[in-house]
Amino acid sequence: MKGLYCKLSEAGEVKFIIQETSVPTTIGNHQVKVQVKGCALSPVDIKVSICLASSAACSFCKEPCGVTIFAPDFRILPLDAEMSGLCDVVLIDEYNLVQKPEKVSWFEAAGAIKDALRAYTALHTLARMAVGHTLLVLDGASPFGLLAIQLAHYHGVKVLATAVSLEDQKFLEQLRPSVARVIGVWDSKVDLVDSCLEETGGLGVDIVIDTGVRLYEEESEVKKHLPYKHDIISLLGVGGHWVTTEDNLQLDPPDSRNLFLKAASVSFLNEEVWEASRARQGRYLHIMKDVVEKLATGTFRPLVENPVPLYEATVSMEMVQRRQLRKRVVVKL
Incomplete structure (x- = not known):
């Protein structure tokens, strides 16, 4: 059978290929053979994948690494799985x-x-x-942002969301009352901090979930729609929580001082930790069960493209890796 894999060149360039693969003939204890019907594609964290795929130390750890091909994370297998999740059949632990x-x-x-x-x-x-x-929720019209909005609204949380384009703003406006206010950051006249403080009566928001931040003003054009870290700290309320996806976040002493004065906290969002710790396995399964139940009741309505066939998987994956698609792509097997 065929599987989708990620190939890394000597120059560090990423290429996705479909190659022949096979399921191990011996099934281990607590393993189950699963037929795959559909597989969602997500951007691959190359550094993390290389570290996990290599038995030797890797370049991310400042040591030589010989890994050139590995199975990217397609959210059906644990992050350290050697098999690609995009195969007709996979072996997976029954506890997952x-x-x-x-x-x-x-x-x-x-x-x-x-x-x-x-x-x-x-x-x-x-x-x-x-x-x-x-x-x-920053970039509320993204697949992740949409589900965060739906989960928060279900639990009685007031949701503000940013839109990075006029089209996204129109989409989010249709979600009322799930979204109390849409902040169009695509418009240079709109100030994110002022909008949040106005909506909260000057108290600030309790929770912020970002999709990355700008650390310095001279950063690349790609990050132009992202807020400055100072802006996020400024709009946080007392005792607020900033959940960031920025793995290279750097806080200067004045930033830390402002967080201290608000008794606010910063947490790093890495959902893969559920599979990295056996102590968390029970809670991980509880989350998974709750997710499918909310899908069944219509609480969750994901943002999904029309399914694509396997022969289009490499092209689709390259577009996903470059973050050129706004909806989640699912490959049909």
């Missing part, structure tokens, strides 16, 4: 499986599971959201 409700489609389940897991990690585990809190 939950039953899909009959009324939930394969593609809807595949397209929602990663973003929903991130939303639970951000809002429940890191931010400890509660009824009456105010949440700011």
Whole structure:
């Protein structure tokens, strides 16, 4: 059978290829052979994948590394799995499986599971959201942002969301009352901090979930729609929680001082930790079961493209890696 893999050149360039692969003939204890119906594509964190795929130390750890091909994370197998999740059949530990409700489609389940897991990690585990809190979701029209909005609204949280384009703003406006206010950061006349403080009566928001931040004013054009770290700290309320996806976040002493004065906290969002710790396995499965139940009841409505066939997987994956697609892509097998 064929599987989708990530190939890394000597120059560090990433290429996705479909190559022949096979399922091990020996099934280990607590393993299950699973037929794959649909597989969602997500950007690959090359540094993390190389570290996990290599038995030797890697360049990320400042040591030589010989890994050139590995299976990217397609959210059906643990991050350190050697098999690609995009195969007809995979072996997976029984403790990583939950039953899909009959009324939930394969593609809807595949397209929602990663973003929903991130939303639970951000809002429940890191931010400890509660009824009456105010949440700011940056780039609310993204697949992750949409599920974060839906989860927060379900739990009685007031949601503010930013839109990075006019089209996104129109889309988010249709989600009322799930979204209390849409802040169009694509418009240079709109000030994010002023909008949040106005909406909260000057108190600031309780929770912020970002999609990256600008550390310095002279950063690349790609990050032009991202807020400055100072802006996020400024709009946080007393005791607020900032959940960031910026793995290279640097806080200067004045930033730390402002957070200290507000008794605010910063947490790093990495949903893969659920699979990295056996102590978290029970909670991880509880989250997965709750996700599919909310899909069945319509609480979660993921943002998914029409399923694509396997022969288009490499092209689709390259576009996903370059973040050129706004909806979650699912490959049909």
